[in-house]
Amino acid sequence: MDNADDDDDEGGGADDAKDAVDLRARLIEAGGASSSAEASPEKDRGISGIPIEDNGVTYSMSGPKPGTSWASTCVSMLRDPETFCVVAVSAAMGTAEYSIAGAVMMLLSGVMSFGGAG
Amino acid sequence: MEAPGKFILIPVCAISLTSCFVYRCAMFLAIRELPDVAVQLGAPAYLRAVPVWMTFGCGLGLAAGGTGALAALGAGAGDDGVDDETRKLVMAAGCFHGLGVGMVKVAVLPAMSQLVEDRHGSMFGVGLGVQGFATKLAGGAIGMVGLSFLIESVGFTRALSFFAAALAVVALAAGWFARGIKLRVEASRDDAP
Numbered sequence: 001m002d003n004a005d006d007d008d009d010e011g012g013g014a015d016d017a018k019d020a021v022d023l024r025a026r027l028i029e030a031g032g033a034s035s036s037a038e039a040s041p042e043k044d045r046g047i048s049g050i051p052i053e054d055n056g057v058t059y060s061m062s063g064p065k066p067g068t069s070w071a072s073t074c075v076s077m078l079r080d081p082e083t084f085c086v087v088a089v090s091a092a093m094g095t096a097e098y099s100i101a102g103a104v105m106m107l108l109s110g111v112m113s114f115g116g117a118g
Numbered sequence: 119m120e121a122p123g124k125f126i127l128i129p130v131c132a133i134s135l136t137s138c139f140v141y142r143c144a145m146f147l148a149i150r151e152l153p154d155v156a157v158q159l160g161a162p163a164y165l166r167a168v169p170v171w172m173t174f175g176c177g178l179g180l181a182a183g184g185t186g187a188l189a190a191l192g193a194g195a196g197d198d199g200v201d202d203e204t205r206k207l208v209m210a211a212g213c214f215h216g217l218g219v220g221m222v223k224v225a226v227l228p229a230m231s232q233l234v235e236d237r238h239g240s241m242f243g244v245g246l247g248v249q250g251f252a253t254k255l256a257g258g259a260i261g262m263v264g265l266s267f268l269i270e271s272v273g274f275t276r277a278l279s280f281f282a283a284a285l286a287v288v289a290l291a292a293g294w295f296a297r298g299i300k301l302r303v304e305a306s307r308d309d310a311p
Contacts, residue, residue, distance in 0.1 A: 073241040077248060083233045085295035086226060089174050090249045092288045093222045094257030096181040099265040099281060100215055101147065103274065104188065104208060108142040 142205070150212040154220030161224045166303045173225040175293025180218025182285035185278055187211035192275035229299050 077083045157164060165173075188211050191204055226249065234245035268277035 070241070070244055073238050073244040074248060077234070077238055077245065080233070080237055081295060082299050083230070083237065083245075085174075085292060086230045086233060086299070087248055087252045088288070089178065089222060089292045089296070090226050090230075091252040091256035091260075092178055092285060092292070093181075093219055093226065094253035094255075095261040095281075096178070096185065096215070096285055097219050098257035098261035100181075100185060100188070100212070101150070102262055103265060103269065103278070104146055104212060105143040107274070108146055108205065108208065109140075 146209060146212050149209045150216035153213055153217035154223065157217065157220035158224050162303070165225060165228065165301055168225075170225055170229050170299040170301055171293050171296040173221050174296045175289050177218045177221030177225075178285055178289035178292055180221065181215050182218075182282050182289055184211045184213075184215030184218060185285060186282035187214070189275050189278035189282055192278065225301075228301055229296075232302060233299070 077087070168176075188208065191207055191211065194204075227246075230245050230249050231242060234240060234242055238245065265277060265281065268280060271277075272280075
């Protein structure tokens with residue numbers, strides 16, 4: 001009898017384990033959670049580690065969206081005409097700022113004259 | 119002259135001469151930076167009043183005008199040195215140039231951060247990095263190395279004329295392409311009723 005009880009317990013344990021695996025697979029498929037996340041103390045935290053309240057409201061600043069990388073963001077920024085315009089304006093501003101500062105200081109210090117080439 | 123006298127007189131003359139040059143350069147930098155700082159101090163009111171496309175266009179246009187004024191001064195002065203009158207005009211051109219650069223500088227960061235937030239997944243670090251990299255790379259490669267090669271090739275006045283023309287073209291293009299950028303200027307806590 002003892003052996004039979006043991007067999008029943010083992011069979012029930014195997015069913016429970018199978019159910020747990022099925023549940024985990026369904027949760028992962030649905031993108032809801034994973035067993036590791038459930039076991040982790042981080043389960044109540046958002047993507048950036050900011051706590052999520054039980055009522056589902058996330059108190060967070062706007063942070064990077066998941067799945068975006070540095071390179072893909074660079075490419076998308078340079079493809080967007082207005083963002084590219086801002087980058088180009090920054091480049092033009094840098095060119096204007098550095099060129100005149102150096103050239104005029106050489107001029108004022110007498111190293112270079114207006115007509116001369118250094 | 120006795121040797122100890124030379125040891126005293128030569129450094130004193132060198133320091134005086136250098137300090138005179140340093141004074142002029144520092145004066146130019148100060149006059150160029152003052153409008154820049156003034157615009158940045160008044161940034162909240164300025165950004166509410168002036169749209170981005172106008173800021174980009176007018177700012178780069180003023181910088182182009184300052185550069186062109188320097189070129190015109192060079193054309194007028196010829197091969198002579200810089201006299202006092204010309205030096206004052208150089209300072210004035212630098213003032214306009216600094217005002218233009220300040221106008222652009224004050225609008226670039228908010229525009230970039232809002233574009234990154236709206237369109238590029240809020241990757242603010244990437245936006246800041248790309249923008250800073252573009253500024254320093256263009257400033258170093260084109261503004262310093264490029265201008266030095268150009269000055270050696272065609273002379274100071276022509277090199278500045280070329281730069282002024284290029285900046286004017288970029289100003290027009292920037293004003294055109296930035297016409298769709300609109301800053302969201304939110305009321306601060308102090309302004310809220």
